[in-house]
Amino acid sequence: MALEPDQSAPGPAGTERGAALYRKVAADLREAITTGAFGEAGRLPAEGALAEQYGVSRGTVRQALAVLRSDGLVTSRRGTRRVVLGNARVQSFSELLSFTHWARSMGEEPGGILDSLVRRPADAAEREQLRLEPGAEVYAIVRLRTLSGAPVMVERTVYPPRVGELVAELPADVVSHTEQLREHGILFTDADHTIDVVAANAEDARLLGCRRGSPLLRERRRTTDPTGTPVEWSQDRYLPGTVAFSVHNSLATSALSRHARDSD
Template structure:
């Protein structure tokens, strides 16, 4: 037996090859967003595969969010997800507009309420202190992608309440109208399921649909908390991206050379 035979890797299953070819075609733009993929029968003929094998490949691509199916119409290429980098403190419209997206907001409620315990704690206020609560749906290219719930101390909230909240980010209102210098924000990101109210606000999202939930507490340049938010993004339409650099701790021990005992 030759060395080359010893190290030869088995060929991947046929459905993996079909999936890889289709994925490459989707990511390269050969299959454009919203375009109709070839039928299962056509793919079976193209790859000399059974319909079961083709369906397995398509099921994996659907699980990855690259395609979706419409009953009686076929399989279509998904629209690419919009994304926001979290390496800088930016409002949603600020970040999306820079990528060429059109942003509008649908204001659901704007009111003054007693601060719930968790909100008061985040904003370093006494429980029950009056805060301004804002609920908005963010529309990306006319598609509702997130529900944003914001709490602000009353003094700042009253300024935000007078602004055009249909087109402007709260961050820009705080900077431009209230004269607040923003400093930093802390984020907590996890998964959630849409309840009935959130599903209704996001239109086509059904109750129980997967959401990306972001809790963000923004501080001014002096470090005081001024803006507490809970953001609920549609998992099928949006993602956060960030870059992580490797940092070696300065106090890490050096590797000592081995000493001979001979």
């Protein structure tokens, strides 16, 4: 019942992918949970038992369980075994940030029709979001995103100069800006999202083929790189019925908030 014993040749052992032990344990437990090995709402083995089973320390087991906990797969409470919560639909960070990656993960064909790309002075809100000095410029891009040819979302992204220069040089038919940026060494590691409803403006209506004033689901997102520097400030507006956002949270970890009003 031990972990896959790294059956690669004696070579550079552990040079595999998601190397960390606790990730392997987490992956194995996730598999067991989703295939129903512990039952619908069953109890997991004790941490000590799992540690022995996998041949690792209890600390490592706890690290693995923390992953499943934050994914909403299991509960945790002092005094009782952990309980299977549900088959949480997990999504990687990059599937969430990249429309292209997301579409492909569903087997759909993503498209991006460039509407405009300009370099211009940043306004006050943009300067604050991207942490730029007064007088700084930004690259502003408007694109219509499609799934299998059908309009789904209007994407308005503002990049700081360093990033925008890279995007501006991409061929107009490149679908995934995010992937291109990654290949140029721009990393996305943290994001703040705000979700609400807005009425379509004239441009939205023209691009999406809806009526002006009709409702759209809006996601605003500020993304930063590993050094904490903002690399993207985007506002996406979806046609109703095309997407929904879902979040899991708990007493222990609550990354979701509800806010009054709507500072634009």
